[in-house]
Amino acid sequence: MPKLKVGKRRTSAAQEDYLKALFRISGRAATLVPNARLAEEMGVSPGSVSEMLGKLATLGLIVHDPYRGARLTPDGLKVAVEMIRHHRLIETYLVRALGYGWDEVHEEADRLEHAISERLEERMWQALGQPAFDPHGDPIPAPDGTLVEHPTLPLQSAPAGSEVTVSRISDRDPAKLRAVERLGLTPGRRVMVVEESVWESPIVVSLDGSQISVPLGLARAIRVEGDAEGGTKPPG
Amino acid sequence: MPKLKVGKRRTSAAQEDYLKALFRISGRAATLVPNARLAEEMGVSPGSVSEMLGKLATLGLIVHDPYRGARLTPDGLKVAVEMIRHHRLIETYLVRALGYGWDEVHEEADRLEHAISERLEERMWQALGQPAFDPHGDPIPAPDGTLVEHPTLPLQSAPAGSEVTVSRISDRDPAKLRAVERLGLTPGRRVMVVEESVWESPIVVSLDGSQISVPLGLARAIRVEGDAEGGTKPPG
DNA sequence: CTTTAAGTTTCGGCATGCCTAAATATTAGC
């Protein structure tokens, strides 16, 4: 009896990174992403993107509309969300179990997310008590791929006078994370927007009674939730 | 001032695997390893080995004596030992911190050893209290590359009547590890050799008063220490 | 419309790592 190779095709780390990038750009909506946007997000040339899109389309992980763009299929979405779960779980584990700073975890998670087994994923998840959010306030997808995204807006778009809760900080730039931490604007903190940004001026918020000036470049990395109740909340 | 790229060449996972294999075969002695032996150990063709040896020699990680064989340079030895430290630390961490069985860790460690940072290595080491041995009784190299190997012999070579301590079990075959565990011959256990192997017969040892029959194939995977005192000992 | 600019794909190259088969060197047998 010949041993049939049943399509146990493993996606490569590179392929997984493209799928993740598509998800970052268009999310569950899975709208058409133009080649150039993806090239920028991945830091590769447009030519490289075209080639990879061909492969991913063959694998049924994306749909490619030539000269128009690409979007994730349900299968591709599953892979992307799986990698995001790995990434955020690893970040959470490094901070909570191994004493990493939240500004030290992103790179490490970006490498490890492609290398861990389902068993390790499960063990970390259980060891942490099935966490729902990572250190940056980003929701951790459930094992089945469910991913609840609270509606948020960038801090610089919050209207003056509104009271908001810090929800998520972009995990890509360690220096920004350290700056955010120094200001005390960590996920879960409630702040009042005192002054909106005019002509690129810093945003002023009040936190625990004291006024804090937030440079626009930093405010763009901070997403907040306009207060409403419901569902599971980010760490408070 | 132009930013000079100072030779921060990163070794690839494949290169690291070749260096590890060289170390497994000839250890610190760094004697010449013939191409075919390395090909067997790596599970690749002789042609592939020749090519890789060329690259590693260029990088100064091995010395290649054409048609004779290859051996690690001090630099290559450092990389190999570094990977072995990663491997054994990861295995130890998975068992002690995440509840893995000792038969479940090898594959995972083989993937992760190439992906973890020096920071993660350090954090795991501290979290475990600077362990000296992995779950299979293999010594974990110190951060500076120091590696103390106790002299051991395969169980099937131990003379009848001798009292020995189980020291190390090969971590490559999960099924053998489970069999060894069922027999209770885990690292640190003291046993008396009752019957040596004759004509491939099982070895009989006594453990806690009861007699245990160890198939030759299993005995070959078990290394023991003829009792003498000194130094740090494997887990008891 | 038609011309042009912008974005996308294709092409030829390069690097890594693997394979098989052919060429070559070493070693062992006589």
Place this chain on the structure above:
DNA sequence: GCTAATATTTAGGCATGCCGAAACTTAAAG
């Protein structure tokens, strides 16, 4: 020592992923 078996190296290919430049499509401007 010379030939034959054995081991090693080299050559030609294939797969993955990347690049820059040429070819092509689409969209914008006139």
